[in-house]
Amino acid sequence: MAEHGSPGRVSFGLGDALRLGYDYIKKRRDRALINISSIALGIAFLSTLLFTDSFYRAFIAAGGAHLSIESYQYWLMFVALIVSVVGITNAVLIAVYERYREIGTLKCIGAMDRHILLLFLVESLIQGGIGGILGFFLGIIGALISTGGTTGFDIILKVPATEILILFLGSTFLSIFLSVIATIYPARHAAKLNPVEALRYEL
Amino acid sequence: MSFDMIIQLEDLTRHYEMGGVQIKALDGVDIEINRGEYLSIVGPSGSGKTTLFNLVGGLDRPTRGKVYIDGVDISQLDAYELAWLRCRKIGYIFQTFNLIPVLTALENVSLPTVFAGVPRDEGLEKAQKLLTSVGLGERVHHRPGELSAGQQQRVAIARAMANDPAIILADEPTGNLDLNTGMEIIDLLHGLNRTRGMTLIAATHDLKMITASDRVVWMRDGAIEKIERG
Ligand SMILES: Nc1ncnc2c1ncn2[C@@H]1O[C@H](COP(=O)(O)OP(=O)(O)O)[C@@H](O)[C@H]1O
């Protein structure tokens, strides 16, 4: 069956990585939840501010009083996003240590460095996507809570649908981007592990 | 080079540097291993068995000397060829089983076929057959944590067989098992060696595990002490 003589190529594509990454997330839910919450909170902060801004503009356009966001609030948002990224890097580093033996094992059955890297990045992509979507909706709720008293809760209906769509796509992509950025360093560390050392490692 | 030879080790040496002290984990090992042979490697803890396996399996690079597999010097392989060797030519079995805990037995066994580029359905079918052949046909959807130690090692054996490797490297496969379970595992490996003609190299420090082997290599302090016919 197997062609032992011919030096072929091992393969591990995006589909394989997605399937395996999905299994990891599903079956290691706690770790995934920490990452998802971390990025969701950062994105929720961002989304709250952006929606608050949208609501104010819709309010003004409808003839309401002039309202605006203070610049320090943007700084807070920036800090919140950085805290998310650092939190995720930390959580993924711990996950790498927990999975040393598995990484060693994967390398024994044919995984190359790039496959390990892909696996971790795909997991981070899935978590970033979920976190971004969650954060987006949390942000809408946050903005409604903070401005609804002044602008009325129906203000959201006055924001153009395209603007909401752009905010949705923007925060989801940003979330995925930040989550992947946060994972690159620990994932590269995992990918470059020497299989012998990874297998010797005792937790 | 003889037609029957699958592995040749030439002056194989691996030294470690630890705090300025040189540890000769493996020191000048020469041996030729025949296709289809069942070779036992016996030696006390620290005698270099695992180091030898790591070098033969392409997981580590020697300080000196060569490993030839099917006449190819594996130090000349690039990353792709090395991954291919690990994936298709060699099956690894460990003392600690090293199954992926989040995956079921079936998924664990089919994983090597993913890397080998086998279509998913085919890989799962193969895994099912292998698990049945090691007596776990009814347990394919269990995770490692839900299986006994002996059953986990059977899953690991099925996984090692997934891509029909020419060589099985089993590093103390019975080290974490009780005597009876250990004997069953050795019988299983021996059976696979006989029926499928895979070259089987098994390390142990338990003399009860070597009776069926064709040859026994005795190791001490990183060197071969003697080689006996079984
Ligand atoms: N990564 C390492 N660094 C330093 N010394 C090592 C390392 N790996 C193995 N050794 C040493 O090499 C010797 C042989 O070890 P090993 O091959 O594991 O023996 P065995 O498997 O027969 O018990 C031991 O003295 C061990 O401490």
Ligand SMILES: [Mg+2]
């Ligand atoms: Mg050992």
